[in-house]
Amino acid sequence: MIGQNLKALRKRKGKSQEDVAIAVGTNRSTYSGYENGVASPGIEGLLAFSGFYDVTVDSLLKTDFSSFSEADWLHFEGSWKKEAKGSSLRVLTAVVDTQNSEVIEMIHQKARAGYTTGYSDISFIKDLPIMQLPFLSKDKKYRAFQIEGDSMLPVPSGSYIIGEFVQDWTMLKSGTACIVLTKNDGIVFKVIYNELQENKGFLLVSSNPVFEPFQVKVDDIIEIWKFVTLISSELPEGGMNSEDLVEGIKNIQKDVRVILNKLSKA
Structure with missing residues (x-):
């Protein structure tokens, strides 16, 4: 999945393989191998891609970006704003005293x-x-x-x-x-x-x-x-x-x- 994700993210960002390779500190041949599934990036490589594409390593490994529709992309790219604003209410677990007052x-x-x-x-x-x-x-x-x-x-x-x-x-x-x-x-x-x-x-x-x-x-x-x-x-x-x-x-x-x-x- 990592190869498909790298390709999908690169195309979404409108970059060439050479552009991405330079940005993450590798060469185009090595990067091409990642996209084609010939090789897999190590932890340092994953962190570099995470920073470049502004996604978590967990998302790189588990989210299938290759299947994203335009609506999926817009939702994914805007999700941080919803999280920052607390749009989906943050549930806070708390206790109260015998007078039902928060402590x-x-x-x-x-x-x-x-x-x-x-x-x-x-x-x-x-x-x-x-x-x-x-x-x-x-x-x-x-x-x-x-x-x-x-x-x-x-x-x-x-x-x-x-x-x-x-x-x-x-x-x-x-x-x-x-x-x-x-x-x-x-x-x-x-x-x-x-x-x-x-x-x-x-x-x-x-x-x-x-x-x-x-x-x-x-x-x-x-x-x-x-x-x-x-x-x-x-x-x-x-x-x-x-x-x-x-x-x-x-x-x-x-x-x-x-x-x-x-x-x-x-």
Whole structure:
């Protein structure tokens, strides 16, 4: 199927075999062998084709593009927009207290791996520890994620990030700090840059310049929770108080712009 898919995608994009071969770093003879089924691309080749055609490796291997009608193509090419806008309502599993009020489920470090697969499992969600913050809006859904590592300084490792559930990802502004649940990277806390129109995804950036930015496509994202506040049992060196920590998060976007400027000049 991979050969037929490569041919169908190439024709859809209006490219020659030579064009595609150059774009993915191979020669026309090798590429022609892929299309004709004489040879199969390795994982690096699949990733290159995935990036060039802007489709997932899973789609390359399992979706029969050769059978697509024009309507199928239009639906497939526009599916990322529906997913980003949450047109097919995102179903969020949640629990309530004895007064039927929503609570804030806490995903601690040991539960992070389980949440990646159990986010929609009520039996998993109901066993999570819970809390309530009366100053938060009762009309929105919140969840607390414990982070680890130093990629988002000045937020200390072990802090809980309180995030607001985001239904429509297209409304997220660049420079917003968010918890992002992805299929490949699990739970990450990053500053996001909206690249939906250009790349059908987001650029995720750490405030710590040691960590390189990376892109994530819409079809790799499961949930996004916009930063609201944080809870931490420790302060970073220098005696920064909790208000400074929150302010630090709000100013991360300024630091990120500096990082991106340096990267673009490198």
